[in-house]
Amino acid sequence: MTLYIFLLVIVSLMCGSAPANGDLSVRCVWATLAMLSGWIILGHVSARWMARQVLRGEVEFNVAANGLRSQLDIFRWFALPIVIMCLYGFSLSAYSRAQPVIQSSMFLQAIVLLSPGFSLLVSTWSAEYYFAVAVGTQPRRLGGYLSAMTRMFRSGPAWLIVPTLTVMAAGDLLQQVQVRSESWDHWIGDAIVSWLPAMLLVIGSLVVFALPWLVRWLAKTEPIDGSTESEIRCWLRRCGFSTHWLFGMQVARWDTGGRMLNAMVAGVIRPGRLLLMSDRLLDELPRGQRMLVVMHELAHVKRWHVPLRMAAILPAWFVSSYCGEFLIEYGWFDETVGAAIGAVSGLVTTIVCLGLVSHFCELDADAVACRLAVRASRRTETETEVGVGAASALDSPVLSRMPEAEMTIEMAAELMADALVRVTADHPASRKVSWLHPSLATRVGRLRRISYPLPDQRAEGHTWAL
Incomplete structure (x- = not known):
């Protein structure tokens, strides 16, 4: 997780309690859409201008690609004040809280708060893909575009946004149960309220237990070949980690399309730990270096670095x-x-x-x-x-x-x-x-x-x- 992704999510959510800046009306929505549309168009115009220079032979591809990357980095950082302007300056946050459907749901409020920043982030990915299509390094297909956007989401903000929205959705569910229990029979409502902490603990445990499967979806995993997986599992057992299929640490190959050379352990407690090893790490690193990368990730678990x-x-x-x-x-x-x-x-x-x-x-x-x-x-x-x-x-x-x-x-x-x-x-x-x-x-x-x-x-x- 980069500092930018962290700031984008935190700043967006912090604007959730921003007061209204003037009268609340639907005009704040139109102002936000106009601001975001102009910024998105500007990013794609920059990508098109760079691509035309490459096609005319005025600039080399590598120079243009690096220049566009630098410009889009500036666009991303300028997205932070734009998010504050939309949510606080235009009162989009206060307007969304005043809507009957949204005001009682933390999940829906979080989606509204994250939408401006996430839209600007996706627009920079879209501009990069537009540049690649214009110069001929990527096919002009809708499926390829959607696949590229999904891959970027999985490798970046998904690790912070998806767990955040999951926790808020669980909170909404418990709140609805508590509210509806007041209209039931007296003894049923009291029983549900008294069992509410236990229900919260059970839901939290289920989320932790299901974390490996959630990560497998986010990271697009696949099985490791037999001999390599057996060797890695042997390393885990020798270091004191269980490799039980249900209660132990699982191992999976992380399909990054050859873009990443990395490894990570997802999950805080067991069961619920998954060792991910990227495709390039398994294919390119020698056995000894691969072993030390795995040991580095296990050290994070041994020393409780995540907590x-x-x-x-x-x-x-x-x-x-x-x-x-x-x-x-x-x-x-x-x-x-x-x-x-x-x-x-x-x-x-x-x-x-x-x-x-x-x-x-x-x-x-x-x-x-x-x-x-x-x-x-x-x-x-x-x-x-x-x-x-x-x-x-x-x-x-x-x-x-x-x-x-x-x-x-x-x-x-x-x-x-x-x-x-x-x-x-x-x-x-x-x-x-x-x-x-x-x-x-x-x-x-x-x-x-x-x-x-x-x-x-x-x-x-x-x-x-x-």
């Missing part, structure tokens, strides 16, 4: 609440301005705290991954007792044909550094420091401290580098 990042958001709630109340109580600002300043303070606190915690988690996961790699490379006592042949059957046909060399922490650190360099090779921007990740130089530098001095047998000649 830690979630806890990093809590200070923002206190800052936002107390800052706004303090400014309003002492009469420095009126209620509207004080609430806005409190919201901005909370947003800044969230960005800072979550960024610092995320940097720590990434560096910690790199170090822990090296120790996990040593465990994953050693046969367990059960495998040793049943013999080499049976152990090879537990692992994979690949392991049965290869002599096992002892993995050391130094060797694992060297392989981890090599994997980071390879994973970021096609995306120079990912090598720079970002909101949620340290720079490649920082991560590799810390790993080099572990791997130096290296053993006599270098990583390039080690069995795990094959």
